[in-house]
Amino acid sequence: MPVDVEHTSSPQEGAPFRKALDFFFTAADEASPGEKNPLTQPTTHLPEIIRALAEQFGEAILGVEEYAGEQTVLVEAQRIAEVCRFLKDEQGFRYLADAGGADRFADEERFEVFYNLVSFEKKKRIRLKIRVDEAALTAPTVTGVYRAANWNEREVYDMLGIRFEGHPDMRRMFMPEDFEYYPQRKEFPQLGIPGSLPLPPRTPEGPLQRDPFPTAHEGPTPKSYEEPPSQIAREA
Amino acid sequence: MSAASGFRTAEAESVFRFWPRHNEAIYERLESKHVWLEQARRGAANGADPLEHEMILNIGPQHPATHGVLRCVVKMDGETIDKSVLDIGYLHRGIEKLAEHKTYQEFMPYTDRMDYLSPYSNNVAWCLAVEKLAGIKAPERAQWLRMILCELARISSHLLWLGVGLMDAGAVSVFLWTFKGREDLYRIFDEVAGARFTVSHSRIGGLAADLTPEAFRLIRQFTDEFGKEIAGWEALLNRNRIWIDRNRNVGTLTREEAVEIGLTGPNLRASGEPYDIRRFEPYLFYGDVAFDVPTREEGDSLARYFVRLEEMKESLRIIRQCLERLPDGPIRADDAKRAYPSKDEVYYSMEGMIHDFLYTDEGVAPPKGAACYQAIESPKGELGWYLQSDGTGNPWRAKVNAPSFTNLQGLEHMMEGALVADAVILIGSIDPVMGEADK
Numbered sequence: 001m002p003v004d005v006e007h008t009s010s011p012q013e014g015a016p017f018r019k020a021l022d023f024f025f026t027a028a029d030e031a032s033p034g035e036k037n038p039l040t041q042p043t044t045h046l047p048e049i050i051r052a053l054a055e056q057f058g059e060a061i062l063g064v065e066e067y068a069g070e071q072t073v074l075v076e077a078q079r080i081a082e083v084c085r086f087l088k089d090e091q092g093f094r095y096l097a098d099a100g101g102a103d104r105f106a107d108e109e110r111f112e113v114f115y116n117l118v119s120f121e122k123k124k125r126i127r128l129k130i131r132v133d134e135a136a137l138t139a140p141t142v143t144g145v146y147r148a149a150n151w152n153e154r155e156v157y158d159m160l161g162i163r164f165e166g167h168p169d170m171r172r173m174f175m176p177e178d179f180e181y182y183p184q185r186k187e188f189p190q191l192g193i194p195g196s197l198p199l200p201p202r203t204p205e206g207p208l209q210r211d212p213f214p215t216a217h218e219g220p221t222p223k224s225y226e227e228p229p230s231q232i233a234r235e236a
Numbered sequence: 237m238s239a240a241s242g243f244r245t246a247e248a249e250s251v252f253r254f255w256p257r258h259n260e261a262i263y264e265r266l267e268s269k270h271v272w273l274e275q276a277r278r279g280a281a282n283g284a285d286p287l288e289h290e291m292i293l294n295i296g297p298q299h300p301a302t303h304g305v306l307r308c309v310v311k312m313d314g315e316t317i318d319k320s321v322l323d324i325g326y327l328h329r330g331i332e333k334l335a336e337h338k339t340y341q342e343f344m345p346y347t348d349r350m351d352y353l354s355p356y357s358n359n360v361a362w363c364l365a366v367e368k369l370a371g372i373k374a375p376e377r378a379q380w381l382r383m384i385l386c387e388l389a390r391i392s393s394h395l396l397w398l399g400v401g402l403m404d405a406g407a408v409s410v411f412l413w414t415f416k417g418r419e420d421l422y423r424i425f426d427e428v429a430g431a432r433f434t435v436s437h438s439r440i441g442g443l444a445a446d447l448t449p450e451a452f453r454l455i456r457q458f459t460d461e462f463g464k465e466i467a468g469w470e471a472l473l474n475r476n477r478i479w480i481d482r483n484r485n486v487g488t489l490t491r492e493e494a495v496e497i498g499l500t501g502p503n504l505r506a507s508g509e510p511y512d513i514r515r516f517e518p519y520l521f522y523g524d525v526a527f528d529v530p531t532r533e534e535g536d537s538l539a540r541y542f543v544r545l546e547e548m549k550e551s552l553r554i555i556r557q558c559l560e561r562l563p564d565g566p567i568r569a570d571d572a573k574r575a576y577p578s579k580d581e582v583y584y585s586m587e588g589m590i591h592d593f594l595y596t597d598e599g600v601a602p603p604k605g606a607a608c609y610q611a612i613e614s615p616k617g618e619l620g621w622y623l624q625s626d627g628t629g630n631p632w633r634a635k636v637n638a639p640s641f642t643n644l645q646g647l648e649h650m651m652e653g654a655l656v657a658d659a660v661i662l663i664g665s666i667d668p669v670m671g672e673a674d675k
Binding site for chain 1: 253254255256257258260261262265269324325328330332333334336337364367368369371372373495496497498500509511516517519605606607608609610611618620622624632633635637641642644645674675
C-alpha cells in the first residue's frame with residue numbers, strides 16, 4: 001500500500017510521518033502558498049525510498065521534512081552509516097554529491113550534518129540529516145561507505161568541531177591545525193579572532209609575527225627587527 | 237620587544253617554525269597513510285632496496301603549475317609518487333560565514349570571486365538557489381538569457397583550462413590563442429554587464445539589465461566564428477604526438493572509481509558516467525534545448541581533454557538555439573517584495589524608490605525553516621547551494637557544494653602512482669580553481 005508521506009500523521013503506524021519538528025527551524029509555511037515552487041525537481045520526490053527506509057530501519061528514521069518538493073530524512077545519528085550502506089547497496093545511491101554541517105544554535109542537538117546522495121539509475125537525490133549534541137560532538141563516519149565523504153567530513157570538523165569516529169584522517173580541512181576555534185559556529189565572530197594565528201617572520205631568523213590588527217589599535221606592532229624610533233611617537 | 241611569545245616556536249618542540257602543528261600533522265598523515273601501491277612495491281622488493289631514493293617534496297602553494305595556491309606534499313620513490321597529501325585552504329576566506337552576514341542579494345557579487353573563471357555560472361547558481369528557497373519565478377526571457385551567458389562562461393572557463401593545460405605541457409603559444417578567445421568573451425561580458433571579469437549580472441528574480449543589440453551582435457559573431465577556432469585547435473592537438481603522449485594513460489580512473497571518490501563534471505564524464513545536472517535536474521530551459529552530454533570511456537587525461545573540447549561545441553549549439561528561441565518580455569520578476577524594481581520605477585515613482593531601499597536593506601526573506609538545495613552544472617561540475625532560512629533577510633546557513641573541492645579530493649588519489657612530471661598535467665586536467673575549492 002503506498003504511503004502518502006505528506007498526509008500520514010500518526011506515528012503509531014510505523015510509516016514515515018511528517019511531524020512538525022519542535023526545533024528552531026520548522027517550515028511553518030510555504031514561500032508561495034498554494035503554488036508549486038517553480039524550481040521543484042521530480043528527482044527529490046522519493047516516497048518509495050522513504051517507505052523502504054522506514055521498513056528497514058523503523059525507529060531510526062526520525063522524521064521526514066519537506067520543503068520546495070525536497071524531502072529530507074532525519075536519521076538517528078548512530079545509525080547513519082548503516083542507512084547509507086542500505087541506500088548504496090539496495091537502492092542504488094552510489095554517489096555522494098555533498099555533505100556538510102550546520103549550527104542550529106539550539107540548546108539540544110545543536111549541530112546537524114547532512115548528506116546529499118544521488119542515484120544515477122533512479123534519477124533521485126536524497127538528503128539525510130543527523131543531529132549532534134554539543135556535549136558529545138561526535139558522529140559516526142560514512143567514509144566506510146562513501147570514500148568521497150572524506151574531505152566533506154573533514155570540512156565539517158574544521159568548521160564546526162564535530163569529530164567523526166572511524167574517520168581515517170581527522171585533520172582540519174581549510175584552517176591550519178594551530179588554529180583553535182571552529183569558525184562556522186554561530187558564536188564565532190564574523191571578523192575572526194585577531195591574533196589567533198601567527199604570521200610568518202619578517203626576516204629569515206626572526207620570530208613569528210602576531211597579527212598586526214589588535215596591536216594597531218592598542219599599541220605598536222611587534223617588530224622582529226630593530227628600527228629607529230619613530231619621530232611621531234616621540235613627539236606624542 | 238619580544239614578539240609572538242604565545243606561539244609554539246621551533247626550538248622547543250618542532251622542526252617547523254611556522255604553523256608547527258599544521259605541518260606536523262601533514263607529515264604524520266603522509267607517513268601513516270595506507271596506500272596499496274607502497275605495499276605492493278615492498279612485497280616485490282622483499283625488504284629494503286639499496287637503490288631506493290625516497291624523498292618528500294612540497295609542490296606549491298607558491299608554484300605556477302598548481303593553478304593557484306594548492307599545496308601537494310608528495311612522497312616520492314625515484315620519480316614515482318608513492319603517496320600524496322593535498323593541503324588546501326590557503327585562499328580560505330570563509331565565504332559561507334560571509335553569506336550568513338549578508339542579505340541574499342548582497343552576497344551575489346561574492347560568488348563571482350569563487351570560481352573566478354566562470355563568474356556568470358556562480359551568479360546563476362546562487363540566484364537559482366535563492367529563488368527556489370523563496371519561491372520566485374524568473375521571467376522566461378531572463379532564463380533564456382541566463383542560459384546563453386552561462387554557456388559563454390563555460391566556454392570561457394574551458395578556454396582557460398585548455399591554454400593553461402597546454403602551457404603546463406610546454407606549449408605556450410596555445411595559451412595566447414585561447415586568451416584571444418577569452419578576450420572576445422570579455423568583450424561580450426563587458427557589453428552585457430559593464431565588467432569584463434566579475435560580472436555580477438544576474439539578480440534574484442531575473443537579471444540586472446537586458447542585453448543591448450550590440451551584445452547580441454557580439455554573441456552572434458562569437459558563435460559564428462568560434463567553431464572555426466575549435467577546429468583549428470583540434471587540428472593542432474588531436475594528433476599531436478607530444479600532447480597525446482603526455483596525456484594518454486595518465487591519471488586513469490575507471491567509472492566505479494570516479495563515482496566512488498566523487499569526481500564531478502567533465503572529470504566524471506570522461507570516465508563514462510553521463511552525470512550532468514543539465515540532464516539530471518534540468519534547470520532554466522535546459523530541458524527544452526537539444527544538446528549531447530559528451531562522455532568518454534577511457535578516464536585518462538586525454539579523455540578529459542576530449543570531453544571538454546566537445547562540451548565547448550555543445551555550448552555553441554545551446555547558445556544558437558537560445559538565440560533563436562529567445563522570447564520578448566521582462567527580464568526581472570514583477571514583484572517588488574521579491575526582486576528589485578526596474579530603474580524606471582525607482583527613478584520616477586515613490587513606491588519604486590521605497591521598494592528599492594527595502595530590497596537593498598532587507599531584501600527577500602524566505603519563510604522560516606525553509607531549506608533547499610539547488611545545483612547547476614558549472615564548467616567544473618556540480619555547483620550547488622544548500623540554503624537554510626531563519627525567516628530573515630540573511631541566510632542562516634549557506635553551504636556551497638564546490639566542484640573544485642570535490643575534484644581535488646580525486647586528485648589526491650590520482651597522483652598516487654603517477655610520475656612527478658605528470659602531477660602537473662593531472663592538476664591541469666582536473667581543472668581546479670582554488671577560489672572555489674578553498675571557499
